[in-house]
Amino acid sequence: MTGDPYCSALVMKIASRCNINCSYCYMYSFEDQTYLQQPKFMSQDTVDILLLKVKEHCLRHSLQRFFFIFHGGEPLLAKKEFFSEFVEKARRTIDTGVKLFFSVQTNGILLTDEWCQLFIKYNIRVGVSLDGPQAVHDKHRVDHSGKGTFLKVLEGINTLKANGLEQTAKMLCVINVDTDPIEMYEFFKSTGIRSIDFLFPDLNYECLPQHINLATETRYADWLIKIFDRWILDSKSTSPIQIRRFVNAISLIMGKSTISDEMGSENNSVLVIETDGGIESIDSLKICGDGFTKENLNISTNSIDDALSSNLARLYYKSHNSLCDKCNACQVKEVCGGGHIVHRYKKSNSFDNPSIYCNDLGKIYTHIRNSVYEILKKYELVEA
Ligand code: SF4
Ligand code: SF4
Numbered sequence: 001m002t003g004d005p006y007c008s009a010l011v012m013k014i015a016s017r018c019n020i021n022c023s024y025c026y027m028y029s030f031e032d033q034t035y036l037q038q039p040k041f042m043s044q045d046t047v048d049i050l051l052l053k054v055k056e057h058c059l060r061h062s063l064q065r066f067f068f069i070f071h072g073g074e075p076l077l078a079k080k081e082f083f084s085e086f087v088e089k090a091r092r093t094i095d096t097g098v099k100l101f102f103s104v105q106t107n108g109i110l111l112t113d114e115w116c117q118l119f120i121k122y123n124i125r126v127g128v129s130l131d132g133p134q135a136v137h138d139k140h141r142v143d144h145s146g147k148g149t150f151l152k153v154l155e156g157i158n159t160l161k162a163n164g165l166e167q168t169a170k171m172l173c174v175i176n177v178d179t180d181p182i183e184m185y186e187f188f189k190s191t192g193i194r195s196i197d198f199l200f201p202d203l204n205y206e207c208l209p210q211h212i213n214l215a216t217e218t219r220y221a222d223w224l225i226k227i228f229d230r231w232i233l234d235s236k237s238t239s240p241i242q243i244r245r246f247v248n249a250i251s252l253i254m255g256k257s258t259i260s261d262e263m264g265s266e267n268n269s270v271l272v273i274e275t276d277g278g279i280e281s282i283d284s285l286k287i288c289g290d291g292f293t294k295e296n297l298n299i300s301t302n303s304i305d306d307a308l309s310s311n312l313a314r315l316y317y318k319s320h321n322s323l324c325d326k327c328n329a330c331q332v333k334e335v336c337g338g339g340h341i342v343h344r345y346k347k348s349n350s351f352d353n354p355s356i357y358c359n360d361l362g363k364i365y366t367h368i369r370n371s372v373y374e375i376l377k378k379y380e381l382v383e384a
Helices: 044-061 080-093 113-121 134-140 150-162 181-190 219-237 244-253 283-288 304-308 311-317 358-378
Strands: 009-013 065-071 099-106 124-129 170-174 195-199 270-273
Touching: 009 044, 044 080, 044 304, 065 080, 080 099, 080 113, 113 124, 113 150, 124 150, 134 150, 170 181, 181 219, 195 244, 219 244, 219 358, 244 358, 270 304, 304 311
Parallel strands: 009 065, 009 270, 065 099, 099 124, 124 170, 170 195
Antiparallel strands: none
16 A cells, blocks of 8 residues: 555435434435535436546555445435445456455335345445334434434344345444433344444534533543443353443553554545535535535545645544544543544534543543453453
8 A cells, every 4th residue: 555645435415315313314404405505316427437547546546445334315215226236346347366355334114125126236324223112213313304224224124134244244233312311222232233333522622512511521431431331241151242332442452553543543545425426525514514514525626635635634644643632641542533624623623622521431441441451350361
């Protein structure tokens, strides 16, 4: 690989609308309304040019692996043929020894046996958004008539399991600290899906959580710590569910590098392609304002390297290494990496801030680090 910034993954907005209407959706429910100018679906012309640009980029940077993430809106609103043709074309076009990986992030509602068979055939990994048991999930994840979507998502998850995809699928859950963390943990274990990521709500200094004082309370950390302690106990007796934030934190504490835009110190080599071919930085930055991610770049006229040199893409790429003074002096910087760039935004000084979740992040990662140390001490692998 060359030492220049590179892109190793594209989040592809193949559908720019959604069949549901989550209250916290950064694509459609905040200030940014640019989706209204977007085509509803990505065209084959855009796919063709996109694949050629990825090939060129992989060659230029001698990349060995490249990741395509089908995203939306709701990507399963696109036709099944879109997926099969995309994968086949990608394998034909990027024929330079680069290993290609494909995944899809869905709300789960449209999952059927046919979709699952297509994912198996084309080796497309599935991620499903699920916020917890029915009362929790249905609080925010509702359809366009305001009706909860839990039962339909559960049906989708059962379809994944019936097709043998439970070991490779993963769930995404936006943390709700008003829930009982142990009940939530047990619920996610009971789904049978083996991997979950707990996400902090995408907010920033301009829109803080409404009923939590992040300066004086650490409810997110306290919630996660309860799950972490149970998860560690569980791992002694059963095959544990993979909780990505914990697994990554332990890896980082043990000195392994981990690629995540939420933590660590690696560069974030991900870009977004909108349905019209627009190249943008990470989509959750849309909460920072209407048109915030638009930098007038398009795959039809720009290279991926052009996009990487845009202001936002550069900030995002280096977001774990371009930190404010407080983060640079922090004891858990190597694990936290300042958290997600989106959570640092303030109109007055852009991203030159610790995360709004700083107190929580400091507490949870200190707890995990101390727990790892206690385990090593117990087995006499470190001095007491
Ligand atoms: S499923 Fe995703 S894209 Fe659709 S409304 Fe919910 S958060 Fe937004
Ligand atoms: S815990 Fe706070 S100060 Fe430390 S790196 Fe994370 S955001 Fe920065």
